[in-house]
Amino acid sequence: MSVEDDDLRKSNAQAAPGDNRGGIPGWSQTPRMGRACKLRPPQERSPDMPVRLSRRERDCLIWTAQGKSSWDIGTILNISGNTVNYHLKNAMRKLGTTSRTVAVVKAIRLNLIELP
Numbered sequence: 001m002s003v004e005d006d007d008l009r010k011s012n013a014q015a016a017p018g019d020n021r022g023g024i025p026g027w028s029q030t031p032r033m034g035r036a037c038k039l040r041p042p043q044e045r046s047p048d049m050p051v052r053l054s055r056r057e058r059d060c061l062i063w064t065a066q067g068k069s070s071w072d073i074g075t076i077l078n079i080s081g082n083t084v085n086y087h088l089k090n091a092m093r094k095l096g097t098t099s100r101t102v103a104v105v106k107a108i109r110l111n112l113i114e115l116p
Contacts, residue, residue, distance in 0.1 A: 051094050051095060051110060051112060052094070053091055053094060053107070053112055053113075054087070054090075056077070056079075056087045057087045057088070057090055057091040057094070058091075058107075058112065058113050059073075059077060059087075060073055060077075060084050060087045060088050060091065061088070061091055061103060061104050061107050061112075061113050062113050062114075062115065062116075063076060063077075064088065064100050064103075064104055065104045065108070065113070065115055066115070069081075070082075070084040070085050070088070088100055088103070091103055091107070095107060095110075
């Protein structure tokens with residue numbers, strides 16, 4: 001363990017719960033890195049704000065609707081399974097959903113994707 005890690009461990013042990021390490025509201029220290037990072041609240045969309053999906057996000061949702069796994073979609077689109085998950089999570093965030101299935105249903109209802 002380095003001196004820096006040891007100092008961070010000691011300072012974290014002395015910190016009170018909710019202590020933001022430096023007195024700057026909205027800033028926090030990451031426990032592993034020891035660097036300050038800005039915490040951003042999730043962006044909320046107004047109901048009338050249009051959702052715009054990228055081409056890859058739409059492709060991944062279409063293949064998900066057809067029952068394909070991330071690995072299958074990655075093979076079809078010639079990208080990795082992790083990249084598929086990245087695009088699906090972005091689509092889920094934009095659509096305000098917490099699952100792939102709900103994201104697909106919402107995208108269909110909003111006419112963002114069509115099934116062949």
